[in-house]
Each structure stands twice: as C-alpha cells, then as structure tokens.
C-alpha cells in the first residue's frame with residue numbers, strides 16, 4: 753500500500769500538469785503526492801502531508817490537518833494504473849518525503865513499467881533518506897532539496913553529511929536549494945564545498961507561495977546565480993495556478 757495525499761477527502765493527489773521546478777521545468781508530467789514527512793519546514797507549502805492534529809512542530813500557518821481527510825491508502829497497482837491512464841510520459845513522485853515509502857514505491861514503479869513501459873521517473877526528495885535498493889535502479893532523476901537553517905529544522909535532522917555526499921556523486925541528482933534571503937547563500941556555498949556539488953547540478957529557487965513574492969525574490973536571486981555559477985529555477989506552477997492542490 754502507498755499512503756497518498758488528497759486533493760479533496762477521498763481523492764488522491766495524482767494529476768497531470770507541467771513540472772514547475774528544477775531541470776525538467778515546463779515538461780508535461782504526471783504528479784503523485786505521497787503523505788508524511790520526516791522534517792517540518794516552517795514555510796512548507798504541503799503541510800497537509802504531515803502536520804496532522806496533535807503535531808505541534810512550528811509552522812508559519814498554525815493550522816493542523818485532519819488525518820482522515822488528508823490521507824488515502826491505495827494499492828501500488830491501482831496507483832500505477834491511474835498514472836498509466838494519464839497522457840504524460842513522465843512521472844514526478846513528490847510529497848511530503850516520498851522516499852519514506854521506498855519499498856512500496858519500488859512495487860508501484862515496477863507495476864507502472866509493466867503497464868506503460870518507458871516512463872521517465874523523477875523523484876523530489878528532502879535529501880535525508882537513502883533510496884530503497886529496489887527503487888533506486890528504476891529512477892532516472894532525483895531533485896534533491898536539502899533544507900537550510902531558515903526551514904526551522906535542526907541541521908542534525910536535515911543535513912546528513914554521508915547522504916549529501918552520495919547525492920553529489922550521483923549524476924542523476926540535481927540539488928535545489930530553497931532561498932528566502934540573500935544571506936542563505938553562505939550555507940549553500942559551504943555545503944557545495946563540503947560535498948563537492950557541481951554547479952551545473954545546483955539550482956537556487958526562491959521561497960514563495962505567491963507570484964508577487966517569487967518575482968521580488970527572483971530579482972536578487974538571479975544575480976546571485978549568475979555570480980556564483982548556479983542554475984536558477986522559478987516555481988512555474990505558482991505563477992500559473994497559485995498555491996493550490998492538484999496543480
């Protein structure tokens with residue numbers, strides 16, 4: 753079984769859209785959003801995947817979410833069938849932290865490869881969890897987003913040195929750092945040095961859940977990228993559809 757997020761109670765968050773972030777920005781892709789996360793970012797835009805009633809970890813919005821309305825368990829073959837029925841030939845698996853369900857994901861992707869061979873498989877991850885050995889060979893691209901101090905997570909939970917070095921050594925892994933202030937760059941530079949992250953696999957992305965905030969932060973972030981040899985990524989889906997589920 754896989755535990756998915758929902759768009760509305762009982763409806764899994766599984767949809768066709770355009771990849772909004774990172775190296776595949778603009779590509780038609782099917783998205784599946786898994787529930788649960790091992791971190792708690794104070795600016796997280798998908799707190800409905802983890803901040804359930806009784807979870808008091810700090811978040812910018814104080815709301816806690818009812819678990820029953822925001823989680824849905826489905827069979828791996830059922831999830832694969834829903835993905836195979838949609839037009840895109842690319843799949844983005846996101847969350848929450850999808851690698852927490854690595855064994856079930858391996859079964860789902862294997863079923864998908866039977867039903868719809870040749871799909872490009874991309875995974876969004878917060879960097880802390882090693883891919884399950886049965887899943888890893890089925891994945892074409894990892895979008896790895898280590899969480900900096902401004903996320904509110906402690907470094908001992910969010911920045912696992914051996915994991916970061918393993919991602920840096922994997923040519924399938926693209927780093928995507930969420931940046932809220934120019935000062936966040938110092939942390940990126942020291943992580944880049946410590947783990948030998950190549951600049952052509954290192955993206956900076958503005959933090960923001962509205963088009964206005966993204967545009968304002970893009971002004972100085974674009975400059976930082978060009979000065980440091982990093983790639984810039986916008987959040988296309990926020991400009992197009994705002995901060996909404998299922999887009």
Ligand SMILES: Nc1nc2[nH]cc(C(=O)O)c2c(=O)[nH]1
Pocket residue numbers: 769770771772773783846847876989999
């Ligand atoms: N269109 C679209 N692109 C995305 N890229 C990464 C997303 C995510 O939430 O992880 C995301 C998302 O939620 N929507």
Ligand code: SF4
Pocket residue numbers: 789790791792793795796797798799801847848849878899
């Ligand atoms: S790692 Fe991702 S899903 Fe988890 S709390 Fe942070 S932003 Fe949200």
Ligand SMILES: [Mg+2]
Pocket residue numbers: 797798
């Ligand atoms: Mg998102």
